[in-house]
Amino acid sequence: MSRLGLLSRWLLFGEWRAHPMRALLAVVAIAVGVAMGFAIHLINAAAFNEFSAAIQSLAGQADLQVAGREAQFDERIYPRLAAHEGVAVASPVLEVDAALSGKPGSLKIVGLDALRAGYISPDLSGVPANGRGADVLGDDTIFLSPAAQAWLGVRTGSTLRLRAGTQDVPLRVAGPILRARSGQRLAVMDIGALQWRFNQLGKLSRIDLKLRDGVDRGAFQRALAAELEKDYPGRFTVAAPNDANQESRNNNLSRAYRVNLTVLALVALFTGAFLVFSTQALSVLRRRSQFALLRVLGLPRRALLRQVLVEGASLGVIGALLGIAAGYGLAAAALAFFGGDLGAGYFPGVKPTVVFTPVAACVFFLLGLGVALLGCAAPAWEAARARPAVALKSGNDEAALERLSRIWPSLLCLAAAAACAYAPPVFELPLFGYFAVALLLIGGIGLMPRLAASSFRLLNRLQLRRPSSSQSPVLNLALARLANAPGQASIALGGVLASFSLMVAMGIMVASFRVSVDDWILHILPADLYVRTASGGNTGSLDAPAQAAIAALPGVSRSAFLRTRPLSLDPARPAITLIARDIDAADPGRMLALVGEAVPAPAGELPLWVSEAMTDLYGFHPGQRVALPLGGRRQSFFVAGVWRDYANQSGSVVVRLPDYRRLTGDSTVTDAALWADKGVPVDAIAARLRALPFGATLQFASPGEIRAASLRIFDRSFAVTYLLEAIAIAIGLSGVAATFSAQTLARAREFGMLRHVGVSRGQVLRILALEGGSLTVLGVATGFALGLLISLILVYVVNPQSFHWTMQLHLPWPLLGSVAGVLVAASVATALVSGRYALSGGPVRAVREDW
16 A cells, blocks of 8 residues: 555655646635635625624513514503513613715614613623713713714714704714624614604614513513514514524525625536546546556556545645635635625625634635536546556547537536526525526536537538638648547637636626616606705704705706615514605606506505515515505505515515505605706706705706716625626636636647657747637637526526615626637637647657657
8 A cells, every 4th residue: 555655645745746837726716716605605604793792782681672663653652561471571662774964874863761671681781980870860961882982083072963854963072882892883862862863753673671580581572573463563673682684684685696606616616527537537638557557567547546545635625725724814814804704795884703603614625626626526436437458558548538529418417407407496596597507517518529510520520522622732631630630629628618608698687687677776866956964864854844845956857755664574584674755657668667567556546566586585466565664554455566676686666645644644845856957057956956055965967976876886896796706707717818828838749749740849839829810719709608597597697686686787898898809819829839739849859759
């Protein structure tokens, strides 16, 4: 065994010394794939855990929480709960996201009854300065967490201005919060002061309950939920803090985004698997006679199989270990600079820290190792099964690749991909869609040997049929080589196909999404000017007098108003968004991007238009009657149509603004849209708005400005996608260069023979350039077709099943053309550079091994 071990090490290190760059590229590809996947996992886990912990910290030591289906409910339910048998303490809570005056963003404020919250949420108690104990009950005081003080640039004693309606509310920073999580931007006020200052009199967000000793929490929860449902149908939910429903809401908030990022990261691992395959396949072909000699000298077939597997596994082990280390460092850097949502906005106001998870590290290590073993399995099996007598003969390399030309496994993969593309989501994730993409790639790459042989043999026959006077010897030799060595050509073609098809698919998907978002924005923003009182939060609004003043401005031909608020339909899902706006029920498509035909509501029924997410998540369909919790009771609506909404992934519904006002009694709005009279410039209307008594609190934006800001947010959200796509392209280009280089250097004897029969050095280089260019052009053409098929799955299967919206297909021709040109140029340049090196030894030296 010691001699076999010595031989194994000699073969392994000898191969690495002979071709270090090829092994290095395979290691780097695996390392990058493992690093990106592991980093994204660590970032997502850190952000999710910190976000959940922040929510839990707000609940304190409550046993149960009573919340409304609407964001706020009438506080008259509080005395009943406080006096309920089994309740020791009932603490009322009001939460608002207060808009900042003169600054984007919002500050979460928790209003508490200081005399009761101390029993349930002591960590949220304000810490007043010495001798100012009454500040905890002050009507003009606020307590800030350290992160909020740093973010706002204030300290104890400073004045903080927040927006309430169209007024600014000055509050004195009375001190810090007793205990807040690192990075948690949070404020605490007396609940009465918060209700008064922010126009929320008589409103609560939830009631925290501390039960008496000995009370069975589960039984009490069920009994209370049944009691409230009987007396207040559809208005309240009763849950334990951070229960399964809360975890589900947190998880559903960003699960699709996290899963898609992880899958994108694994694209680099797939490319790494192919690089390992090409590395090991070319290595086995080059050492085929050496392995045969070892078999003749007594090396068992099993030992030879193990040797090739060990060589591939060593690449996987090194790459996976480097990837784990790099992934941890990348996660730490990303959390420090970009936050836990990587720019997507799912986890605002949290500051997570990366935590190394051994289990996840082991999973990604095994994934990297498994990819390497998968890539070297076919070459290892071929090396072990080759007959020594045949393998010792030179010139039989193509025979070793005959198995690659079998097309039935590829056809099975393509058929399975087609079946998976039509499968429904699993756990609301497009798992079969991902399988379809993987099977398409495997099937497409598997067809390359047959496609290459058929294509180049056809071109060769066409070339030979031409008159002798018009034939080019260089072109004849290049086509003859490609037509008669399809197995080796397919190894190079596979690298081009894998990298280019994935790039095409991702490029088309992102471009389609971006163009669809752009068209959607143009459709839903028909007005000339848009007005609101705050860029964030839920406390800025326009009351009825302000709306009347805006609508009556000279130069305004038409005005429309909009109100948004959250609604909870399922405790296990994030809240949906209710949008009340001025809309013509006879022509809803003028304001909404409808999907399909609208269904007119019957006379006397209230029309409702739902987003695509509502049809997937809640089963709402046109013509259906549904009930929504609105105005403290269940209200019946008729689903009049489905519209495309890229702003609310969790779902949204649109109702007419007059219906909303009549049902809720709420006359405030959050946004106004203004149309200018013909010939009146928008700037003049903006100047008149600023001259209003509350004009200083208004913010204006034109459709172009909103569009530009929205596309910036889109690009920031997809920044990680762009990075992963660039990495996949870079690895693919490197793989193409390495494969062409290895194949060219391995043909030194062939070039020597050509030189002996009179082919010049320049002609050999032109042959190589033609071969490289022809292979890459075929790979690019096939990769475009395969990438287009993959993009159809991404656009019409993966995205609708992940994010519950549809989009139109758009092909980014400049991007596709430029990357195709770079691939062709890289392959030709690599072939020329490698050819010069292969020809540097002279023809006699090149053929000496055949003497």
